[in-house]
Amino acid sequence: MDTFPAEKIQAASSGLRAIAHELRLAILCHLSGGPLTVSELLARTGANQSNLSQHLAKMRMLGVLDCERRGQQVTYRLANPAFAQIAEALKAIYCASDTEQNSGDPAACPNPSPTQRSTP
Amino acid sequence: MDTFPAEKIQAASSGLRAIAHELRLAILCHLSGGPLTVSELLARTGANQSNLSQHLAKMRMLGVLDCERRGQQVTYRLANPAFAQIAEALKAIYCASDTEQNSGDPAACPNPSPTQRSTP
DNA sequence: AAGTTATATTATCTTATTCTAATATTGTCA
DNA sequence: TGACAATATTAGAATAAGATAATATAACTT
Known part of the structure; x- marks a missing residue:
């Protein structure tokens, strides 16, 4: 997937920001x-x-939800059903059926790691 | 979709935070x-x-990418292929084939809106 | 060993998010 | 009209995220 037009990235990242928060993600769910x-x-x-x-x-305001007032109550809904797919993907990632997710050290990486030669 | 365990929401929102930025989303793509x-x-x-x-x-560090050093180069990859699905969902939302996305005022809503009675 | 390339880290400043508390609107009902 | 219920807005303080510039590390090359 490289076909995400650069001009749309900004809009899409705003959309993500709108749900990248514990409470807001719960709302989305x-x-x-x-x-x-x-x-x-x-x-x-x-x-x-x-x-x-x-x-x-x-x-x-970030376009993730729509709302409508009925009397003194206001009803909120997803502005686009595809937002639910994001929640699904997250569930696939973070609620994997296995016991544990990724056993590696989350911070392990580059400079600290031992040498690996490309031409041994 | 209501079956997103509350304990996992925190982890999932961290994952979202990891990609909710213009440059980081571009990286993901x-x-x-x-x-x-x-x-x-x-x-x-x-x-x-x-x-x-x-x-x-x-x-x-937020678990979205893995990396591996080979000589002086470091290669990054998605830690979980499902992250690509998030990019797909975003593409569906923000790159809709139609001319325009949502024509309504993004801020339009509750208090400012005209009255709608539930029992007319 | 010294130079060079590839990448990471640190420090600092600036700006944006977030929470809480207080208050304001809007609509309903007696 | 006055009280109440549902929701939104504002203001302020605390915290986090971001960009840039400078520097460090690691590996390769000569």
Whole structure:
């Protein structure tokens, strides 16, 4: 996959920023099952009202969520169902059925590593 | 999709944070086509060497990339092929074939919006 | 060993995120 | 109209992320 036009990268990274936060990802996951009102999200996430509202606003402004008011309740939904696929991919990565994920040292790498010659 | 265990959300959001940046997303896209050396990434992204290295380090520490040194070159690759799916999903969202994406005001919403009664 | 290439690390400054608390809007109902 | 419920907004302080420049390390070459 190299065909991601450079001009779109900026927009896409904004979209990612919109969900790259513990609470906002939780919101995404909950909304992947269908629209929910703020109260429902409040109950499911256990978040602080003001804080939740701010995060919802950010997700909306960054184009991840749409919302609609009905009386005094506001319902939020994914602006694009493909956002749920991102949650799916994450689940595949972080909820692998195996016992453990990656046994290696996360920081292990380049300079510290032992020499490996390309032409032994 | 509500079956994303709460304990995993934190790890997953770290993974997202690792790619929620213009340059890091570009790196992900380039590596989706297969492993590349730092020099190759340097050429393709046009980034500053020090900066690129720091972003690669962050992606590695957050578990998105693996790397391996061969002589004086270091090759980076996706730690999990499923990360490429995220790039695919983003492409679906942000590179829709239609002329334009979402024509609505991104900020339009709740309080500012006109009344809609639930029982008209 | 000295020079050179490839890459990583550190330091610092600037800017952006995030949380909390307080307050404001909007809509409903008695 | 006045109280209440649902949600949004603002302001401020604390923390994190980012860019740049300078320097360090590691491996190769002569």
